[in-house]
Amino acid sequence: MQPEAIELVPQPLRCEPLDSDPFVLGARPAVLVGDTPDELAVGVLAADLLGRLTGRPVEVRGHGGALRGEDVLVFRLAADAAVPAPASTPAPDREAVTAQSYRLEVGPGRAQVSAPTTAGLVAGFLTFKQLLHAGADGVQRVPAVHVEDVPRYRWRGLSIDVARSFLTLEELKVVTSLMAQYKLNMLHLHLTDDQAWRLEMPSRPRLTREAAEGAVAGGRGGSLTVADLRELTTYAWARGVTIVPEIDLPGHINAALRAYPDLNPDGVAPPRYTGIEVGFSRLTAALPATHGFIQDVLGDMARLTAGPYVHVGGDEVLTMERAEYSELVGAAAQVVRAGGKTVVGWQEIAQMPLEPGTVVQVWDTRPSLAAVRDASRAGARLLMSPASRVYLDMKYDASTEAGLEWAGHVEVRDAYDWEPSTVVEGADPDAVIGVEAAVWSETLHDMDTLLAMLLPRLAAVAEVAWTVPERRSWEGFCARVARQPEFWDRAGFPWHPSAQVEWGGRG
Numbered sequence: 001m002q003p004e005a006i007e008l009v010p011q012p013l014r015c016e017p018l019d020s021d022p023f024v025l026g027a028r029p030a031v032l033v034g035d036t037p038d039e040l041a042v043g044v045l046a047a048d049l050l051g052r053l054t055g056r057p058v059e060v061r062g063h064g065g066a067l068r069g070e071d072v073l074v075f076r077l078a079a080d081a082a083v084p085a086p087a088s089t090p091a092p093d094r095e096a097v098t099a100q101s102y103r104l105e106v107g108p109g110r111a112q113v114s115a116p117t118t119a120g121l122v123a124g125f126l127t128f129k130q131l132l133h134a135g136a137d138g139v140q141r142v143p144a145v146h147v148e149d150v151p152r153y154r155w156r157g158l159s160i161d162v163a164r165s166f167l168t169l170e171e172l173k174v175v176t177s178l179m180a181q182y183k184l185n186m187l188h189l190h191l192t193d194d195q196a197w198r199l200e201m202p203s204r205p206r207l208t209r210e211a212a213e214g215a216v217a218g219g220r221g222g223s224l225t226v227a228d229l230r231e232l233t234t235y236a237w238a239r240g241v242t243i244v245p246e247i248d249l250p251g252h253i254n255a256a257l258r259a260y261p262d263l264n265p266d267g268v269a270p271p272r273y274t275g276i277e278v279g280f281s282r283l284t285a286a287l288p289a290t291h292g293f294i295q296d297v298l299g300d301m302a303r304l305t306a307g308p309y310v311h312v313g314g315d316e317v318l319t320m321e322r323a324e325y326s327e328l329v330g331a332a333a334q335v336v337r338a339g340g341k342t343v344v345g346w347q348e349i350a351q352m353p354l355e356p357g358t359v360v361q362v363w364d365t366r367p368s369l370a371a372v373r374d375a376s377r378a379g380a381r382l383l384m385s386p387a388s389r390v391y392l393d394m395k396y397d398a399s400t401e402a403g404l405e406w407a408g409h410v411e412v413r414d415a416y417d418w419e420p421s422t423v424v425e426g427a428d429p430d431a432v433i434g435v436e437a438a439v440w441s442e443t444l445h446d447m448d449t450l451l452a453m454l455l456p457r458l459a460a461v462a463e464v465a466w467t468v469p470e471r472r473s474w475e476g477f478c479a480r481v482a483r484q485p486e487f488w489d490r491a492g493f494p495w496h497p498s499a500q501v502e503w504g505g506r507g
Contacts, residue, residue: 007480008130009459010183010466012149013086020144021108024071025053025132031060032074038118039077045238046073046125053132053140073128074112075121081114083150086468088421090430092381093154100185100240101150104128106142122240123149123183130181133486153420155359155383155434156465157186157244158458161393163193163255164276165219165441167450169228173235174447178454180239181487182462187236188244188311188436191224194254194273194281199245200225203296204260211255217274219445226304233306244344247301248313249294250320250328254281256297262289276442279318285327294331302339309359310336315346326352333358344383350375359383359433362423363391369424376424376431383433384420390437392457393444396496402443403453412481412498416460417474435465448494455488455495456481478502 006015029050033043040060047058050073059065066072083101085094102115102124113124127149131142158179160167167175176187191198196214197207200223213221224232233243249256253263254273261269265284273281283290301310312332317325329352333343337355344359350371354360356379360372363385376382387394387407394410395403415437421429437458444450459481463472478501485503488495497503 006145007483009480010463011471012147014148016146018144018146022144023106023111023142025140026071028070029058030070030072032063032072034077039075041238042075042118042121072110076114078114079116082116083148085150086152088468089152090432096154097151104147106145119240126180151466152468153434153465155186156184157188157436158184159188159190159436159438161190161441162198163190164195164216165445166222171447172232176236176241179241182459183466184462185240186244187241190246192248193252197255198223201297201300203300206259210259214272216276216442229304242307244309244311245301245305246311246313247297250283251317253283263293278316282317282320283328285324291331295335298332298335302336302341308342309344310341311344314349347372354380361385363387372424373426376427381433382431383436384423385436385438386423389414389418390461392437392453393440402449412456412460412500415457416477437461452494452496
């Protein structure tokens with residue numbers, strides 16, 4: 001028997017097709033798990049998927065519960081299943097990425113995912129899910145294969161701007177599921193900006209009462225409740241995704257100035273803003289209300305966040321002296337750390353002293369990055385989001401209807417063919433914590449437009465973040481991503497048929 005070709009995105013560390021019959025999702029599938037709550041949660045997620053494919057309930061049982069004639073998917077949690085981190089993984093993160101590793105063995109009647117942690121079990125299941133394909137008879141099959149896999153970077157993210165144009169809880173769940181398909185594990189929510197404030201703050205209820213309905217012209221208003229955030233966090237966790245919330249300050253703050261006029265030097269609330277210019281709004285350190293506001297909203301954010309990170313923004317503050325900027329960002333960072341969270345900020349925060357471990361998100365490679373380099377040498381971690389590569393609201397080309405062009409055009413190859421460790425000249429590669437795509441919503445006001453901007457470029461960014469350089473090639477990626485529309489079409493996801501990829505007649 002000729003082994004079937006295996007086409008996965010992102011490319012695994014090792015993938016060996018086996019000379020054996022495939023796993024067939026027949027009439028009697030079952031999921032077998034260990035006895036911990038986390039293993040059970042992974043099993044329930046898998047059973048839900050298999051049940052929707054077969055049209056009948058799928059049982060989740062203990063490892064000894066297989067019955068004759070069943071096709072079983074087994075989840076095994078074991079330390080000896082760990083796959084060592086690749087040499088190109090930054091040294092501080094090798095233990096963390098090893099914890100996300102997995103082994104997948106598929107053959108007739110049985111598929112087994114083994115991993116040292118439940119994060120690895122989820123990653124292995126997502127590979128199994130991607131390999132499921134319907135044959136001409138409509139039956140779902142997975143080719144016989146042995147996979148050993150581990151990510152290169154611990155942070156593999158997507159930033160979504162819900163401040164300029166809102167996405168509902170259900171729409172964010174769709175984005176989360178799409179991320180999980182490609183093993184992206186950090187959903188960064190840009191929750192506040194000049195146009196609107198999108199998350200309920202228990203200490204500051206007027207933020208959503210007075211400033212949630214704003215949006216850019218043509219965009220949508222709305223906000224998330226605390227209960228919504230909890231629901232999204234649970235949904236994301238089950239799929240291996242952590243929520244990273246962002247409260248952007250001391251600039252990008254017009255919506256808050258509207259809700260709380262005492263944050264303005266003249267005490268007068270500014271008008272609602274529906275444009276797309278930046279850099280005109282700011283907090284004022286000398287006002288009595290300012291530090292209390294920072295304490296309240298970031299204290300709330302740290303308490304509401306299940307994950308380890310809170311993003312404080314810090315970008316594009318164009319009308320503030322460095323001393324005042326450092327005072328306000330420093331105060332924000334202190335609140336976040338006091339809440340037990342790690343501080344994340346845009347690259348502008350590198351101009352001030354940072355605590356070791358602070359994550360600096362690099363987005364603009366046009367100015368000098370010497371301050372970012374120096375911050376990394378002092379112990380900061382670098383999250384790579386160069387706009388010319390991974391800002392997925394940039395147009396594919398001049399003919400793209402939606403999107404912006406200030407960072408140029410970003411085609412699929414631009415999103416794929418770059419190396420994160422060389423973005424900041426002179427920085428230690430071990431300072432890089434990962435890669436994050438970003439999509440800003442100035443012109444993206446509905447899910448169809450958003451998804452067409454994400455696909456296929458999000459798959460390209462995911463492979464940059466997951467796969468070691470020696471396993472990546474543009475030609476190989478093109479061949480594999482050309483098969484992904486089978487999933488996108490089945491899910492009803494619009495996508496952009498880039499001319500750079502041969503889509504089997506659709507390019």
